[in-house]
Amino acid sequence: MRKFVMAALGGTVAGIVATTQIAGPLLAQENGRSASVYEQLDLFGDIFERIRAQYVEDVDEAELIEAAIDGMLTSLDPHSSYLSPDDADNMRVQTRGEFGGLGIEVTQEDGFVKVVSPIDGTPADEAGMESGDFITHVDGESLLGLTLDKAVDLMRGPVGSEIVITVVREGESEPFDVSIIRDTIKLTAVRTRIEGDTVVLRITTFNDQTMPNLEAGLKEQIEAAGGAENVNGIVLDLRNNPGGLLTQAIKVSDAFLDEGEIVSTRGRNVADGERFNATPGDLTGGKPMVVLINGGSASASEIVAGALQDHRRAIVVGTKSFGKGSVQTVMPLRGDGAMRLTTARYYTPSGRSIQALGVSPDIVVAQPRRKPATEEEDEAATSARSRSEADLRGRLNNDSLSEDEVRQIEEDRAKAEKAAELREQDYQLAYAIDILKGLSALATENR
Numbered sequence: 001m002r003k004f005v006m007a008a009l010g011g012t013v014a015g016i017v018a019t020t021q022i023a024g025p026l027l028a029q030e031n032g033r034s035a036s037v038y039e040q041l042d043l044f045g046d047i048f049e050r051i052r053a054q055y056v057e058d059v060d061e062a063e064l065i066e067a068a069i070d071g072m073l074t075s076l077d078p079h080s081s082y083l084s085p086d087d088a089d090n091m092r093v094q095t096r097g098e099f100g101g102l103g104i105e106v107t108q109e110d111g112f113v114k115v116v117s118p119i120d121g122t123p124a125d126e127a128g129m130e131s132g133d134f135i136t137h138v139d140g141e142s143l144l145g146l147t148l149d150k151a152v153d154l155m156r157g158p159v160g161s162e163i164v165i166t167v168v169r170e171g172e173s174e175p176f177d178v179s180i181i182r183d184t185i186k187l188t189a190v191r192t193r194i195e196g197d198t199v200v201l202r203i204t205t206f207n208d209q210t211m212p213n214l215e216a217g218l219k220e221q222i223e224a225a226g227g228a229e230n231v232n233g234i235v236l237d238l239r240n241n242p243g244g245l246l247t248q249a250i251k252v253s254d255a256f257l258d259e260g261e262i263v264s265t266r267g268r269n270v271a272d273g274e275r276f277n278a279t280p281g282d283l284t285g286g287k288p289m290v291v292l293i294n295g296g297s298a299s300a301s302e303i304v305a306g307a308l309q310d311h312r313r314a315i316v317v318g319t320k321s322f323g324k325g326s327v328q329t330v331m332p333l334r335g336d337g338a339m340r341l342t343t344a345r346y347y348t349p350s351g352r353s354i355q356a357l358g359v360s361p362d363i364v365v366a367q368p369r370r371k372p373a374t375e376e377e378d379e380a381a382t383s384a385r386s387r388s389e390a391d392l393r394g395r396l397n398n399d400s401l402s403e404d405e406v407r408q409i410e411e412d413r414a415k416a417e418k419a420a421e422l423r424e425q426d427y428q429l430a431y432a433i434d435i436l437k438g439l440s441a442l443a444t445e446n447r
Contacts, residue, residue, distance in 0.1 A: 044068070074147055077342050078108050079328050081149055085336035102155060102163070103185045104129060105242030105298075108148040112136055116322060117240035117296030119187065120204045127180045129167070131240055131296030136175060137166035157182050171369070192217030194225055195422065196415060197440070198433045202237040203252065206244030206300040211251040218283055233288035233436035235429065236304070239318060243299025246327060250276045253307040255283045256314070260349060262307045265327050267344040288439045289314035290432040293359060294367070298322035305359045306348035316361045317432050325355030365431050
């Protein structure tokens with residue numbers, strides 16, 4: 001705290017006079033504001049009593065109060081809300097990683113429900129829901145004008161029951177219906193696999209399982225590759241990851257950083273701000289990294305991507321992220337309910353807020369929409385790929401290579417063909433792996 005020393009007594013006296021002249025009006029304003037607040041609370045009480053006495057049907061008084069509280073919170077921003085005892089319990093279950101529903105993360109925009117991202121392997125994902133979709137109706141009932149909580153309530157239902165949602169999607173001329181069967185959602189926070197010489201870490205959510213899953217999966221894949229020396233790099237796939245726990249985002253970032261700030265939060269009061277720093281130790285031993293993001297990467301995903309990007313620890317590839325740069329604190333309330341309140345913004349290590357802007361990738365790579373080829377086109381493409389000099393009758397043999405060299409060329413060709421197949425399935429991931437191959441080749445040549 002800076003300390004200031006008055007240069008002269010005259011300055012002190014002037015300060016006292018100025019304070020006296022200002023404090024009076026301020027006190028009057030404060031009293032006026034308090035009176036106005038109490039008048040508004042009296043108005044609320046009057047309206048509440050008139051509804052109880054004169055509304056055309058009997059009303060549930062507890063529900064009226066809950067609706068008033070929720071309306072007050074949702075008027076602040078799209079992420080603040082009241083959680084009834086049931087909703088608070090559902091949130092705690094969801095944080096642990098298993099819950100019932102469609103498997104879709106949503107927000108509200110222009111009065112409609114907007115899909116942040118479908119969760120991997122869930123009914124919504126399998127039904128083809130995409131980040132950026134707008135849901136306008138549920139079982140024929142319009143969502144326009146409903147709060148987000150009310151809209152989500154309409155989408156909830158017993159496991160095994162069917163729901164039909166109407167979707168508006170960019171690039172589609174007309175709204176269309178999607179039928180989904182509700183199911184129990186069991187989240188696997190991290191899925192890991194090897195693609196060629198690259199370890200792919202797919203993080204679907206940030207919950208209590210994320211960091212343990214990440215550590216175990218990375219160790220397993222490195223062992224499967226025969227050791228870290230056989231791995232050319234890591235792809236951290238955060239696409240369509242709607243976020244989750246801030247603590248887990250910090251731990252995941254720390255797993256790949258040796259030092260430096262990961263994220264800072266700044267609230268209304270400067271004194272309430274926090275900074276979170278990395279601790280020594282990189283789980284990968286400094287292997288090159290590529291982070292994949294898209295419009296469905298939000299909140300905790302953006303913390304990780306922003307931290308690794310700012311520290312030049314990873315190349316970020318894909319499309320601009322969602323842009324949710326605020327922190328919500330869940331505060332327990334009497335009666336087992338809770339309040340989710342936006343209490344701070346978070347900032348990347350370079351000091352930039354991504355609120356409403358998102359993380360911009362270092363290399364913009366869009367995922368092309370797959371267009372099914374006709375059977376004739378598919379056969380023609382396969383035929384064109386298969387023709388070569390080696391297929392010609394009477395062709396000359398290659399007399400400059402040994403059998404081992406020929407075998408090596410064929411193995412390299414098989415890897416290249418497998419990579420080409422991956423481009424058809426997941427262009428962004430294939431692009432990320434190609435970057436790591438290039439970095440690995442440069443590192444080998446510079447040794």
